[in-house]
Amino acid sequence: MAKKQGFFLCTGCGIGEALDAAALTKVAAKEYKVPTCKEHSYLCSAEGVELIKAAVEEKDMDGIIIAGCSNRVNADVFKFPGVLVDRVNLREQCIWVHEADDEDTQMLAEDQIRMSCEKIKAGVAPEPFVGENLSKTVLVVGGGLAGMTAALEAAKAGYPAVLVEKEAALGGWLNSVYKTTPMASPFTTPEDPNLAGRIAEIEANANIKVYTGAVIEKIAGGPGMFDAEINQGGSVVAERVGAIVLATGSKPNIAKLDYLGYGKYANVITHVDFEAMAKAGNIGAKKVAFIQCAGSRDAERLAYCSAACCIETLKQTIILKELAPEAQAYVFYKDIRSSGQYEHFYKAGQDTGAVFIKGDIKEIKEVGGKLAIESEDILLGGNALVEDIDLVVLANGMIPSNKATEAIVAAAGEGDAAAEAAATQEAAESILKLQYRQGPELPNLKYGFPDSHFICFPYETRRTGIYAAGSVRAPMDMAKAVGDATGAALKAIQCVEATAGGAAVHPRSGDLSYPEFALQRCTQCKRCTEECPFGAINEDAKGNPLPNPTRCRRCGTCMGACPERIISFKNYSVAMVGNMVKAVEVPEEDEEKPRILILACENDAMPALDMAGINRLKYNSWVRIVPVRCLGSLNLVWIADSMSKGFDGVLLLGCKHGDDYQCHFMKGSEIAEIRLSKVSETLDRLGLESERVRMMQINIMDYAELPGILDKFAEDLEEFGPNPMKGF
Known part of the structure; x- marks a missing residue:
């Protein structure tokens, strides 16, 4: 836990006028015995930042609370290496959505301070995981237009590239075309493929190693430390690479x-x-x-x-x-x-x-x-x-060649989703041959295209460090494939650089934490390996989890899955969130001030709540918001903690899932909904209305609907009456 703590309150942006700043500081100083507490009218100014920096250095602080605006604002300003920093959102999620100089608004702000104090008390600044013998080489699988482009762009940026093509010569589809569609202005005339020139440019680049007539024998490891075995004409060559670009193109349907x-x-x-x-x-x-x-x-x-x-x-x-x-x-x-x-x-x-x-x-x-x-x-x-x-x-049309076969198309035509999934995952050609517990190939979306989050993270797949480019990723023309390959190469470069510093890639870019396992209490239930969206956990011969930190994207789904609660991060854990929930002051029943706990996904729900604040949309002041990395990290003990604490209701706000999913961690929201169904059964058995705990799918553009959602939930809770566990 953070031992030397500090509390810094910004009174700017109307915070000082809307709230009793002295009372907020008193919560940290008196209730939580935080030794250093300071107020400033403009913390994000050069003077304010210097105030924090000087205090951190003078007191050798390892954990600080900055109470002011959203953590989505001035993220780079409030960075202090080696110090655990928590931002308390008194602006967007307090004074901008609730009445100024009001008792309920003040109570909310004080609860926010309490939750932050518990968070800092329970956490420490993470130390990055840095593997051994890390590589910054980019492996490109597929030597067509997209693959050649990706290899060239990586090499031009100064990163070694290994290009593997199964045919005897590079070129892919370019070997078959008479002319290509135009790829540059004025976009009116078909162009010569210039395949010989493209190949000559690759051969002239000392940063590119080419294997033709070659296939992947197997790939093990993770970002920064992928060990690829390449079979070229019966001779197997080993290459250690840092990231992979899959550019195997498509097949005509x-x-x-x-x-x-x-x-x-x-x-x-x-x-x-x-x-x-x-x-x-x-x-x-x-x-x-x-x-x-x-x-x-x-x-x-x-x-x-x-x-x-x-x-x-x-x-x-x-x-x-x-x-x-x-x-x-x-x-x-x-x-x-x-x-x-x-x-x-x-x-x-x-x-x-x-x-x-x-x-x-x-x-x-x-x-x-x-x-x-x-x-x-x-x-x-x-x-x-x-x-x-x-x-x-x-x-x-075209179907992706990564795992696509005519069986996929046939199954889709019959409307047989199960047969389509089976055809996609099993009946198709194996290319990457990943040595992952979760399977040898990339998980795919409908129709066989590999993807991670089609809105926010193009090129991403569900295997960290492996990026798809060109028509294997999505149907596209040649000009788009060139841009796509360039983007994938840049993402691969970002990945190897982040991995070299022990940091996560998107969506939690720069996060230095990673899950730690108390294996002495592991029951080998395998839930962590089965529920991880990214295949970041293998298993040993005894069924114990084998985490691969460089594959991890820090969503915490494994933490939420573990019934024994043996998985935690240095700055995010089941106990930490539980303590935050318990820190909220819940009024007695006769005070008629219900409390609603919101567990909000940091990717869409928290930004939507911020947008509601920016637009000054008022909503119920009974809510207490706890941000979570992903609803997939939801551990059911948090629901039990909130009910026993006396919260009258719990609302989970997560990303949309399904075929058109928007969950930044792919399956987190869906997994949370499955877990929640078990909670509902338990509440019914205890005589508590199961509707006291609900889940809503939301994206950032739904911010205008949030006040209505929260107010309606509050109205329903009033009909149910107070939580009968209140006061016990």
Whole structure:
């Protein structure tokens, strides 16, 4: 615990006018015997920071409380190395949402001070975990456009890169294309792939080591200390790397295209086949129909848009005119998706004289050796019939090649989620061969794309230090893949640098804490290994947890999962939060001042509460807020502590989960909801209304709804009456 503590109260931003500052200081000085307590009108000023710094140095403090604004403000200003710092939010979550100079507001502020004192008393400044023989090399798996770009960008930044490609030569899809879609202004003309130049640049860079005709044999370890074994032609080479970029691209989806004549008529081909014809200079067709969304954006086949199909077709209409000037193109489409600068490319495709017809295909049939297409014509009304077609080109979608197979598409078409998950995780090609207890490959989202948090953390996967780039991460065009690969390389660099300093990566970037295990009390229940969203915990032969600190993202899900409470962080523990809950002064029943405990996720709920404050939205002053790293860190003993303390209700505020999840730790909110169901059963058995403990999913943009949510909960609690355990 922090032994030499200090308390610093900012009276600026209206805090001094709205609250009795002397009474707040008295809580720290008298109740908690904090030896050094100071007030200042502007703590975040140079003078205020110097006041804190001087006191810390003079008293050799190891833990300080700064009471003022939100910890989301001036985070860099209040950093004191080696000192545990806790910020008490008296501004956004107290005086800006409650009445000034009011008894209830004062009581809230004093409780906030008490909780912070308990937190500082129970914690110490974390010491970083720094592994041995750390590497800053970036391993890139996949040597296509995205993979080559990622390796080059990492090398240009001064970081060694190892590039592994399973084929005999680099290039991936670039080996098959005649020309690429434009990747730079003016975005009107297809470009030469310049594959030879790209490969030459890689070969000329001494920072890049290339393995072609090679596959990953296995990968063990974690960020900074991944041990990769690479099999090249039967010879296995070991490489220690710090981070990994997965850039294995995508495969064309050719499943269930028979409804468009694919496999039935010889002159119905895919856009991949057209590229081969163009590369060979062998386009003899005079009348060519291009069909968009072939099997894509279709709930029975491939539900999503593959993002690149439209501009690939636009490219091919331009190529058709180049190689066969007399040819006529027809483009059947649902929507033309050529966003951003590619609007210029759309115009270039129109300028070829191609005829664009919007609507679903009704029928494709063969007549006299040629094809006829009947389609809706939404823009002109009625139907369109185009006959005497020499060639039909299907713009079929893409499925990720990391673990994707046609089985995924087939299962999705049948609407069988279980079969789809099984196909994604088991029936597909194994690439990374991770030596993780949780499995050899990356956990994937729906349709097989690996992801961590698609809103806030692109490139992230659910395996720390492994970043996805290009069309293996999400459907995208070539220009997007280049930018994507650059972003993934930068994330990999951030990861190796953070790991070298013992710090976490996003979302708790810079956090130096990590979970510690009191293994002498472990019962080998395996809940920590099973519930960790990041595969940060393996198991030994006896079933004991084997933590991998560099894989950990410090969410605390393992801490919440452990029934024996043997897992803790130096600055975050089950006992610490329990003591914070118990520190709140709960009035007696006859005082008619109920208390509501809010356990709020720091990623969305806490910012939403801050936004409510910034917008001066008033809400019930009965609430007492305890921030948690993630609702996945919820330990059920906190609910028991709050009920026995006399809280009338507990509200868990966490991120949204499900298919469109926004939980920054992926499964934390979902896991908390499962745990909460067990609490409800217990409360019912004890004769307490289970509705006294609730969970709400919320994101930062829901801040305007928060006052209504909190006030409604307070109204419901009034109907239930006081907690019968109050006063015991």
